[in-house]
Amino acid sequence: MKVLKFGGTSVANARNILLVENIIKKESVQNRVIVVVSALHGVTDNLIKAAEYASIKDENYIPLIKDLEEKHLELVKELIPVLEQSSWLSFVKKHFNDMEDIFNGIFVLGEFTDKIRDRITSYGEFLSSNIIAARLQYQNLDCLWMNAPDLIRTDSNFSNAKVDFDITDINLKNYTAVHTSQIAIAPGFIAKDQNGNTTTLGRGGSDYTAAIIAAAVSAKELQIWTDVSGMMTADPRLVSNAKPIPEISYHEAMELSHFGAKVLYPPSIQPVMVKNINLIIKNTFDPNAHGTLVSHKVNTQADEKQQTAAGVSNMSHIALLTLEGSGMVGIPGISAKLFQCLSFEKINVILITQSSSEHSITIAVNEKDVFHAENAVNSSFADDIKLHRTSPVQIETGLSIVALVGENMKNRSGISAKMFGCLGNNGINIRAIAQGSSERNISIVISEKDTRKAVNVLHEEFFESEIKQVHLYLCGTGNVGSKLVQQIYEQNQYLRENHLINLRISGISNSRKMFFADQGISESEFANWNEKGVEASIHGFAEEIISRNLRNSVFIDVTASSEVPEVYESLLKRSINIVACNKIAASSDFEQYTLLKNTARNHSCKFYFETNVGAGLPVIGTINDLMKSGDKITSIQAVLSGTLNFVFNNYDGSRTFSEVVAQAQKEGYTEPDPRLDLTGTDVARKILILAREAGYPLQFEDIENESFLPEECLLGSVEDFYLKLTDYEEHFKNLLNNAKKEGNILKYTAEFKDGKAKVGLQHAAPDSDLYHLYGKDNIVIFKTLRYSEQPLVVKGAGAGAEVTASGVFADIMRSV
Incomplete structure (x- = not known):
């Protein structure tokens, strides 16, 4: 038996569902399959949005519900034979009428509880799974609809219920023993508590449903079908060269998904990992692509030829809370007290780091929880704060977590040095660090504005060692500047092939115009770049370089201007290397000359001006x-x-x-x-x-x-x-x-x-x-x-x- 799960984009519309149908047909030829489906794309979000409108007595919830109803009715018309549509159209209308009653109640009472949230959001998966099951039945396939919520039992922690595996496993085993259809279609995300109330398993819970079923029935494999060809070495929206990961361990997948790899819901790994069931992530829209195999199989030998890391993951909208004070040193129970007060408030702690002096503890939480967490901690430690044993909790927002993950990082020296070195050389300040004793994850907290740069720097360092991208910003397009550009274009292929360096002229400026292109100005574009440029100023040019925040950046001054060196210090402080033909800076006041040299040294960047004396002579x-x-x-x-x-x-x-x-x-x-x-x-x-x-x-x-x-x-x-x-x-x-x-x-x-x-x-x-x-x-x-x-x-x-x-x-x- 195999378990297949299809996400919201895979079942977004009739066209996509027909692709799903073909995959199910192919997989069910030789195996019994249980298919877990999500709600149609966007349905869950819009149901919540409508409920929130209703809770504040905003009648905009009504057209939202009508739109969702029309979406499902249209789906029935496209998937179900005409002669059979009437009963299914009535089925959809009946359940939307039920929903309208609930929404009207929310509107009247002005109350939107987690229990009601679970009831409302359950309709998305319930409707999609029934319609898809009907479609397959009318295609003469041996298919039934499986009422998963009746089989998966949870506690009453609405919106994020905890599964009772003892009861659930028995229910699922008995069900599959009695119902022997070749295909079963089940709604994901939904369960019930011991009182029969609808509960949900958290956002991403459809993955979890599939994993729970796969583990209970000891499936041959679990397939997660989504809109990408497996897990990637980094978020492809941030890193253009991100690559699919062909094979990864359960632990690596769990670490990557925890820190933002949205392709997989972290809890879904645990059930199949315990049973040693292979998990395969596949692309509904490219079913022949290899995808990613998640399994126990991992080479623990420190083979230098192996890829050190499996991937780089990131999580945005993070806040840091720091509790510190001399009264914490050597006092047992401080950490327990801190985490207990956060637990009572249901605040999830994402990352923890503590100084060896025990003087401070820093935790990372979701930014939306930060002020709630601040009040909880300050309240819990009120007496300690009053007696100056601790200080009020300190908050820092606008942060991201970036994690480097890989089983092969274990027992291999120099990984942290390599990671921190490349980040430091690119001016990325690290606010907090956490590394588990497993050595498979090094997590850092950085400013959110540096996320793209950091992920690209790490991806380049650990996954693209064959080519290093260098971004050049040229100020001055006279004789020397023009010759330099010509030399760069002529030499770049040699540099790529022999030195694994690719030079991109990503910005150019003269006294009149400036122009930027993150992917590089091509040789053909260079001839007329100033026609596309905007009005130039050296300070505007520097500010744009800083705001673009690209890795491996070099500012090149081939002017004789006394104004251009004014921006050197700000660029060096952002770890942007400077190459100057201009002699003004190095021959300026000695204090300024020393300041620039020290700034470059302190920010781990280069300030070179060889051509100040003797042109090209060393x-x-x-x-x-x-x-x-x-x-x-x-x-x-x-x-x-x-x-x-x-x-x-x-x-x-x-x-x-x-x-x-x-x-x-x-x-x-x-x-x-x-x-x-x-x-x-x-x-x-x-x-x-x-x-x-x-x-x-x-x-x-x-x-x-x-x-x-x-x-x-x-x-x-x-x-x-x-x-x-x-x-x-x-x-x-x-x-x-x-x-x-x-x-x-x-x-x-x-x-x-x-x-x-x-x-x-x-x-x-x-x-x-x-x-x-x-x-x-x-x-x-x-x-x-x-x-x-x-x-x-x-x-x-x-x-x-x-x-x-x-x-x-x-x-x-x-x-x-």
Whole structure:
């Protein structure tokens, strides 16, 4: 014998019921089957809603009941042969007349008790099961309607009755022994107490009914037919890559269903687990799909190739109640008193955690029960509160529980570290933790707004290790930004195949427009993204990134804006990694620089700015490696401006200085205003950043800047600047000729030594490392305690959109 249960969506309408009929026919060919059905989809909710209207004397209950009646009458017309419809239409009308009498009584009395609730809600399953049984009988199948409520006996705890299994098992065994029809159709959810009053088994009780019957008759298997193809590794509404679970243990299924996996009602597992009856979850709308087998079978060997976890589950609308106080320490009975007062008020405790000092106990309850629970606890502990042995209970709402579940987590080290590490790296704060000694469940309480992110992070970490999704937010679409986007699109397939990383450009902004796409902006979309964009502001861009709250997020600043770094701190506080080509933040006030570094460290995220100095050259990374290994930098000598190096390498007197600078700007080596490069301000920022990374707390004002530009060249517009350069050509020629007389060349250098830094135009002799530096190349010469005689030299292209973009790209990869 098999027991099949069909949920509300499976019997929502005539079309779906015909699918159910085909499944029943197929299963009943070789087996006797007992089929448990739910009410038609939405009926139970609307019956309760109508009763609530009636209890407050709102006549809107009347059209609700009429709609439900029409729904059932229409079902009869579609399923029952025309010549047989009359009696069944009368059957439906009779029971809706009975319901109307009950609803009218509620309306008059203004009272809606749990006992009445059970009576009203029982009609849904009663009607659906009778109509479906009639349909099968008229199809000439050996079918009868089984009055399950007369067989399943419970106590009188209305709305959530407890089953008397001793009586129930005998009733069901006797019934199946006497009634030998091939098919029996039974209503789920409904039972009766010892006085014959209708009771119900709680929402999801149809699953429970099926399990009770399966256990009593020792069925070959229990099939739960629903609208999904089995249990999933996570809620597919939250995780697009959620996968069906082919096989799972009873305990794993119970844990997942308890914490929100709606496909299965938790109590329904217990009866079949005791009898070792296989439970299969199948999809009514895809009956050939494998589904999920729930059984005792589980490999307890800690095979590293096995999936560690079975699934990630979540439960929303959770509140925490914390009872704490010094008077709780070492006092027996505190926990008992707490749970007893909640039990008296019928408040379900979902999760418990207690500090080892016994100073506090925290419990999680459904948010709708929180204030009821608060009053109950404060009342129970009133004397302790008055004597300051405990504090009034503390409440926190707007929370969710996320649970990682799996038998193979048992005796396997590092699972908690992996779980908390990936959550911490994504800025998800954990409010409470609970782990049972079985080690098959680690439950955490987090802010409800982080639920989607947390579930996706955990699912990716434990079930999608082959590909890591990274969400990029790009601020700045100039030369460097455009080159970076191009490199990302060109390289992404290689990264997926060889490094298991998928980069998504999920947001982009310039000074005018911003645009977001959580699933990534495709290469074809990028060409005209700004046409779809909305008005941009850097603070609006940052706020949108934070509100989207996507996992593995990286903010990329490829601007020279002083406004963009204003949002760094807020982003870092949400554990959003930052990659900055922009030098403003790292060269700002030392306290601000330190604040950003510390914020990144404290929130387990990355703040990388390698391209601040030397474009794509590994200059800052080299300093970091030297410092980490215990070395100390004693001096730095460098040519740090590809722009100035290009200018002085090409200025030989055959062309004016103004023409050479214009060429540098045309080829993209200078800022839009070349004075930012030629005044040495940019170089001063760079040597400041290097000194800071080397451990020296310098401010920008500490950098000595020996400018070679006449002051008049700094006034006016960029056009005025070029005119002044022409006027001062003789000045520039003198600088060049003075160097040539000594056999030297001009190099704009930065130096750091003895804790002091300076920048300025210097003569480079032929035996200097700076002499043979061509084009736009940069060079950085480090002397350290270990590199005291022969310095460490980093040399290469230090300007240009392509190499700068590649340096930013490298920082992105380091950050993920």
